[in-house]
Amino acid sequence: MVGSIVLLVYKRCVATFKYHDRLSLIMNLSELIAKSQGVSLPPGPMAGTCMFCGNVGLGHTPEISDSFTNANICSGGAVICPNCNYINRAEIPGAKQSAGKLYRSNMWYATEKGIGVIRFPKKELKEGETGPRDISEIFRLPERTPRSILVDPPEPPFAIFLTRSWKKPGWQTMLRANGGVSTSRDLFLVGFDYEVIYLDRAKLHLDLAYIDVLRADPAKPGKILLTKGELESGKISAGGVARMIDAEMDVAAIVSDLRKRANDPGWGLAVYVA
Numbered sequence: 001m002v003g004s005i006v007l008l009v010y011k012r013c014v015a016t017f018k019y020h021d022r023l024s025l026i027m028n029l030s031e032l033i034a035k036s037q038g039v040s041l042p043p044g045p046m047a048g049t050c051m052f053c054g055n056v057g058l059g060h061t062p063e064i065s066d067s068f069t070n071a072n073i074c075s076g077g078a079v080i081c082p083n084c085n086y087i088n089r090a091e092i093p094g095a096k097q098s099a100g101k102l103y104r105s106n107m108w109y110a111t112e113k114g115i116g117v118i119r120f121p122k123k124e125l126k127e128g129e130t131g132p133r134d135i136s137e138i139f140r141l142p143e144r145t146p147r148s149i150l151v152d153p154p155e156p157p158f159a160i161f162l163t164r165s166w167k168k169p170g171w172q173t174m175l176r177a178n179g180g181v182s183t184s185r186d187l188f189l190v191g192f193d194y195e196v197i198y199l200d201r202a203k204l205h206l207d208l209a210y211i212d213v214l215r216a217d218p219a220k221p222g223k224i225l226l227t228k229g230e231l232e233s234g235k236i237s238a239g240g241v242a243r244m245i246d247a248e249m250d251v252a253a254i255v256s257d258l259r260k261r262a263n264d265p266g267w268g269l270a271v272y273v274a
């Protein structure tokens with residue numbers, strides 16, 4: 001009798017654990033963001049499949065403008081679920097005409113505890129210049145740099161979006177990549193405009209160390225040896241070659257290596273955040 005009660009409790013615990021485990025695994029990016037922001041999202045008037053995340057339920061009627069060009073990355077559904085609707089329309093606090101720009105005109109990371117903005121390290125402001133807009137009321141987690149968030153990602157589940165166009169709703173392509181949420185700090189995905197890049201953190205560390213060596217001119221402290229454009233494309237300018245010769249580097253080996261790396265999205269992302 002006691003044995004069977006213990007077994008029953010044990011089974012319940014295992015079932016509960018599995019339930020939560022499963023929940024975190026199947027949570028997609030829109031669900032993670034809605035949860036972390038704690039926003040109350042009423043269901044829409046129409047039953048159907050969400051065109052962005054594929055969830056079935058009561059959603060909103062899509063208002064697609066003529067300039068909407070993302071049809072190829074949508075799931076073919078007829079409604080927009082409350083979670084995706086929130087992301088699709090979210091505004092930058094205090095900005096004019098910013099509907100939908102919060103999640104595409106910023107770099108951000110999301111966890112179950114909230115969202116934080118990702119920004120390159122601040123340059124010293126000149127007189128009359130204003131710094132970036134303060135959005136800490138809505139992105140409440142600490143600000144991170146692109147490099148630090150990739151080298152030291154948050155506790156899973158999490159999602160990371162980076163951009164260099166500052167206008168592409170890359171969250172939509174992230175949703176199509178297994179829901180867009182990462183569950184491991186060692187192998188995780190990063191939305192980078194419309195690309196979704198799977199990053200191996202150990203490889204990223206090696207790439208960044210190599211990039212640091214190739215960026216800094218050993219002959220002239222504080223000067224650049226190769227530009228980010230040269231590192232990403234593998235096409236080295238005459239000036240870059242001259243600087244490498246001055247630094248007594250093996251130019252042929254490095255150029256050949258960089259050309260091979262030019263096709264690796266993880267390398268391109270590492271150069272961008274370095």
Ligand SMILES: [Zn+2]
Nearest residue numbers: 050053081084
């Ligand atoms: Zn959706």
